[in-house]
Amino acid sequence: MIALATLLILPIFGALAVVAVPGQAARVAAAVAVLSGGALAVLIMAVAKGGSVQILPGGWGAPLGIALEADGLAVAFMAMTVAVTAAAIALAARTPAIGTPFWALVMLTWSALNVIYVSRDLFNMYVGLELLTLAAVALVATGGTSALAPALRYLFFALTGSLLYLAGVALIYAAHGVLDMAHLAEAPLQATDGVALALMTAGLLVKTAVFPFHAWLPPAHAAAPPPASALLSALVPKASFVILMRLWFDAVPDAATRSLLLTLAILGALAVAHGGVLALRQDRLKQIVAYSTVAQIGYLMLVFPLAGGGGAAQPWAAGAWSGAIFHALAHGLAKAAMFLCAGIWIMAAGSDRLDDLRGLARALPMTAMAFGVAAVTLMGLPPSGGFTAKYLMMTSAFASGQVVLAIVLLAGGLLAAGYLYRPMEALFARVVPDHRPVSRLLQAVPLLLALLAFAMGLFSDAVYAFLQTGRPGAAEGGL
Amino acid sequence: MSVALPIAILLSSLIPALASFFLAQESHMWRNLLSLGGAVIKLGLVVAMLLAVAQGAAYEVQLNLAPGLHLLLRIDALSLLFMSLSAVLWLLTTIYAIAYFGTKAELSRFFGFFSLCVAATTGLAMAGSLISFFVFFEMLTLSTWPLVVHKQDDRSLAAGRRYLAYALPGSVALLVAIVWLESVTGPVLFTDPPDLSAVDPVSLRGIFVLFVAGLGVKAALVPLHGWLPGAMAAPAPVSALLHAVAVVKAGAFGVVRVVYDVFGLITVQDLGLGTPLAVAASVTILWGSLRAMQQEEIKTRLAYSTVSQVSYIILGAAVAGPFATIGGLAHLVHQGLMKITLFFCAGIYDERAGAKRIDALNGMGARMPVTSICFSLGALGMIGLPPMAGFVSKVYLGIGALQAGENWVLAVLAASTLLNAAYFLPILYRLWFLPAADIARGDERSPMLVIPAVITALASLAVGVFAASPLSPLGWASLIVAREYAP
Numbered sequence: 011m012i013a014l015a016t017l018l019i020l021p022i023f024g025a026l027a028v029v030a031v032p033g034q035a036a037r038v039a040a041a042v043a044v045l046s047g048g049a050l051a052v053l054i055m056a057v058a059k060g061g062s063v064q065i066l067p068g069g070w071g072a073p074l075g076i077a078l079e080a081d082g083l084a085v086a087f088m089a090m091t092v093a094v095t096a097a098a099i100a101l102a103a104r105t106p107a108i109g110t111p112f113w114a115l116v117m118l119t120w121s122a123l124n125v126i127y128v129s130r131d132l133f134n135m136y137v138g139l140e141l142l143t144l145a146a147v148a149l150v151a152t153g154g155t156s157a158l159a160p161a162l163r164y165l166f167f168a169l170t171g172s173l174l175y176l177a178g179v180a181l182i183y184a185a186h187g188v189l190d191m192a193h194l195a196e197a198p199l200q201a202t203d204g205v206a207l208a209l210m211t212a213g214l215l216v217k218t219a220v221f222p223f224h225a226w227l228p229p230a231h232a233a234a235p236p237p238a239s240a241l242l243s244a245l246v247p248k249a250s251f252v253i254l255m256r257l258w259f260d261a262v263p264d265a266a267t268r269s270l271l272l273t274l275a276i277l278g279a280l281a282v283a284h285g286g287v288l289a290l291r292q293d294r295l296k297q298i299v300a301y302s303t304v305a306q307i308g309y310l311m312l313v314f315p316l317a318g319g320g321g322a323a324q325p326w327a328a329g330a331w332s333g334a335i336f337h338a339l340a341h342g343l344a345k346a347a348m349f350l351c352a353g354i355w356i357m358a359a360g361s362d363r364l365d366d367l368r369g370l371a372r373a374l375p376m377t378a379m380a381f382g383v384a385a386v387t388l389m390g391l392p393p394s395g396g397f398t399a400k401y402l403m404m405t406s407a408f409a410s411g412q413v414v415l416a417i418v419l420l421a422g423g424l425l426a427a428g429y430l431y432r433p434m435e436a437l438f439a440r441v442v443p444d445h446r447p448v449s450r451l452l453q454a455v456p457l458l459l460a461l462l463a464f465a466m467g468l469f470s471d472a473v474y475a476f477l478q479t480g481r482p483g484a485a486e487g488g489l
Numbered sequence: 490m491s492v493a494l495p496i497a498i499l500l501s502s503l504i505p506a507l508a509s510f511f512l513a514q515e516s517h518m519w520r521n522l523l524s525l526g527g528a529v530i531k532l533g534l535v536v537a538m539l540l541a542v543a544q545g546a547a548y549e550v551q552l553n554l555a556p557g558l559h560l561l562l563r564i565d566a567l568s569l570l571f572m573s574l575s576a577v578l579w580l581l582t583t584i585y586a587i588a589y590f591g592t593k594a595e596l597s598r599f600f601g602f603f604s605l606c607v608a609a610t611t612g613l614a615m616a617g618s619l620i621s622f623f624v625f626f627e628m629l630t631l632s633t634w635p636l637v638v639h640k641q642d643d644r645s646l647a648a649g650r651r652y653l654a655y656a657l658p659g660s661v662a663l664l665v666a667i668v669w670l671e672s673v674t675g676p677v678l679f680t681d682p683p684d685l686s687a688v689d690p691v692s693l694r695g696i697f698v699l700f701v702a703g704l705g706v707k708a709a710l711v712p713l714h715g716w717l718p719g720a721m722a723a724p725a726p727v728s729a730l731l732h733a734v735a736v737v738k739a740g741a742f743g744v745v746r747v748v749y750d751v752f753g754l755i756t757v758q759d760l761g762l763g764t765p766l767a768v769a770a771s772v773t774i775l776w777g778s779l780r781a782m783q784q785e786e787i788k789t790r791l792a793y794s795t796v797s798q799v800s801y802i803i804l805g806a807a808v809a810g811p812f813a814t815i816g817g818l819a820h821l822v823h824q825g826l827m828k829i830t831l832f833f834c835a836g837i838y839d840e841r842a843g844a845k846r847i848d849a850l851n852g853m854g855a856r857m858p859v860t861s862i863c864f865s866l867g868a869l870g871m872i873g874l875p876p877m878a879g880f881v882s883k884v885y886l887g888i889g890a891l892q893a894g895e896n897w898v899l900a901v902l903a904a905s906t907l908l909n910a911a912y913f914l915p916i917l918y919r920l921w922f923l924p925a926a927d928i929a930r931g932d933e934r935s936p937m938l939v940i941p942a943v944i945t946a947l948a949s950l951a952v953g954v955f956a957a958s959p960l961s962p963l964g965w966a967s968l969i970v971a972r973e974y975a976p
Contacts, residue, residue, distance in 0.1 A: 329556065336555075375598065379510070386631065391660070392624040398555050401620075401668070405557055408672035416668070420661045427657050435650065440641035470555040 081480025236353025278311025563617025663703030707740025725836025813889020852925025
């Protein structure tokens with residue numbers, strides 16, 4: 011399918027072109043974004059009408075070759091990636107301290123994300139993950155000397171995660187001789203599979219920054235330049251989450267034990283609490299938003315027990331699975347909007363300390379609105395995309411008798427209200443700030459992203475239906 | 490079934506809201522035109538809908554969201570009652586607000602959220618299912634916050650923080666109640682009460698308590714009322730709308746919906762929940778009045794008076810007798826008219842005479858006679874002097890309580906009347922009988938402020954005098970109740 015191939019190839023060409031003509035980097039990036047948007051529109055129509063789209067490079071299908079498949083989940087994430095990246099590009103083009111490396115790294119990050127979304131092969135996912143890690147770490151490092159220490163710390167964590175994941179993949183290959191998920195799902199479980207899955211899951215948890223492996227995320231995301239933070243917070247942890255979802259729902263749905271599912275959820279709940287409480291105690295906007303990412307990623311882990319439990323047909327499992335995807339998408343859009351707001355406010359006020367942001371709502375009303383709408387989604391208030399996610403997951407929690415998980419969702423929402431209220435209050439303070447002007451067009455960028463997150467809730471019927479394209483059986487039958 | 494009219498009614502305030510945000514601060518004329526135009530069109534559409542419904546038309550619109558989620562607008566008699574009230578009062582408050590603010594700063598934001606607030610209230614009135622109700626309820630919570638903090642000083646910001654600190658946990662309670670109930674019964678539509686036999690009584694009681702707690706925050710049910718007096722930091726038009734029709738009423742309206750259309754009166758009584766709710770409402774009525782007596786500022790005294798008066802509506806819902814129900818529903822309108830009059834007047838005293846405190850009102854009757862007459866009418870109505878609106882509500886509540894065998898409610902009503910007199914009559918005494926201070930100033934040269942107050946004051950007199958007419962709020966409430974109690 012040409013549209014899918016175009017989407018996969020464009021950012022790679024973009025990365026090369028940026029290096030070839032560094033003076034035109036922003037223009038190249040914008041062109042890639044526009045063309046990707048067009049290809050994406052074609053792909054969305056195709057998938058909505060005819061189901062998943064496959065590419066078999068070289069004409070070889072699995073297990074000999076590698077299959078790339080764009081199902082509803084993959085296309086939805088690709089769409090979110092296009093929106094977030096395009097917005098980050100728009101802001102970066104106006105940010106003074108952005109150099110050529112940034113543009114090349116954004117293109118590489120983008121290519122890696124797309125590869126991961128459409129992969130069904132465990133090793134191919136590893137390749138994507140490795141490319142993503144290196145590009146993301148380097149993106150953090152473009153934040154200047156103060157970003158080097160956080161970048162290094164990120165690198166250590168990420169490489170450990172990669173190693174764990176790779177070790178697991180090796181064990182799987184040794185035991186089964188295949189790496190394609192569809193083939194793995196049909197193969198009987200082997201003795202070593204327990205260890206292999208544990209290693210892979212641990213590696214992915216590190217990459218996704220799930221508590222207690224999250225220590226690298228807040229400093230790295232706070233130190234990176236704002237357009238990079240938007241990508242890092244909105245997209246990068248979601249890629250390893252997609253692998254985690256595909257691993258448990260597509261490849262080995264029968265291997266999930268109750269204790270494993272509960273462990274994942276407990277880590278998630280701790281992340282919600284820990285990230286939320288620490289976000290309350292930060293004085294810089296970017297740190298608040300970064301800790302909020304730790305908390306929001308915690309919600310995602312609740313999907314495992316919500317969708318799980320015995321493998322008997324469970325009517326609520328599909329709701330939980332879709333709810334988690336909704337959350338990942340809405341959070342990505344809203345979080346990117348927040349980092350872009352932070353970037354614009356740093357341009358205008360010179361800092362992201364809450365004290366320096368006081369009164370900015372009067373000077374930059376559109377960004378204040380963007381932050382507010384994004385906050386509505388993160389708090390899970392209706393009718394935003396975040397609310398749809400929360401509602402779907404809460405319904406499954408009540409229907410499956412796991413009320414505690416619903417309480418985690420609600421408590422997380424209240425914590426989010428607490429830590430997002432502080433920046434809102436600062437923005438609305440009655441001070442006439444001394445600021446540099448920012449064009450209205452640039453202010454509109456985060457607002458568009460935030461409205462997209464909001465619209466996901468308003469048009470959740472269509473989004474929900476789209477996500478069901480190529481949904482794994484286990485999302486309906488339960489883990 | 491017609492689809493266009495409910496959507497048009499919603500859009501008549503949603504479009505001005507969104508358009509206002511994009512207006513430059515200086516374009517006062519466009520902004521006023523938008524707000525007033527929206528309000529007039531909305532009122533026209535509501536009247537059209539009233540006429541159509543009277544001839545048997547039915548309205549229903551549904552927007553499907555994710556499975557289990559939808560937005561359903563469906564018109565029944567109760568929604569029409571609440572919607573008409575909000576349409577009339579919104580128009581008057583818009584006129585008042587335009588005069589009140591003049592050309593002050595940040596008005597595009599103000600009128601944007603102001604209209605959004607009304608859109609949410611209208612949606613709330615039309616919501617045909619629990620989850621739709623929740624969506625608009627939350628829209629109301631959020632669109633009110635920028636209005637509360639509008640002045641952007643420390644006091645307003647503190648009030649805003651307090652407001653959200655109460656409102657958001659309230660929303661959580663409400664959402665839990667809805668999801669808990671719907672996880673057993675499926676989506677709950679108001680016209681089609683759910684089969685509650687599948688839920689065990691203990692859970693049902695828990696769900697009911699969560700409902701009342703969640704809605705009670707907005708309805709300022711003691712002890713969940715702490716945010717309301719602080720929210721007085723908001724500008725007068727906001728207080729007027731907040732207390733008469735928007736936030737506080739949304740909570741009371743929600744309680745009425747839950748009691749009648751979700752649980753049903755019979756189930757509420759069978760579960761033994763009616764009397765506790767009536768007790769909670771009574772405590773609120775008395776406590777609000779007691780606290781009102783201690784206040785020195787006009788607006789705070791009025792705020793505590795709201796705490797007290799809104800619970801009449803809840804009391805009417807909790808007592809299982811048709812007359813109590815009629816009294817409660819009629820009070821939804823009566824209290825709105827009287828309270829908005831009082832707040833309009835409080836705003837005029839502040840704006841034209843600089844009087845914020847009650848002791849600054851001495852002799853104001855001579856200098857600002859029209860305002861003072863309006864204020865007096867509103868206050869006498871609140872006390873329940875015949876033939877004012879408040880009297881009608883209380884009579885019906887009292888008869889209803891007797892029918893239901895809850896005789897103690899009469900004592901509460903009597904005590905409340907005395908307390909209302911105790912905190913309103915001293916103000917009237919100051920207005921009309923005490924000499925003015927030497928440096929006193931004050932005039933009424935702002936017709937756009939005064940006329941809305943005159944209209945609502947006359948209306949609150951009229952709904953009492955003409956209560957027997959089938960077109961009065963009382964007649965309307967009787968119609969709703971006749972359907973509710975019909976077998």
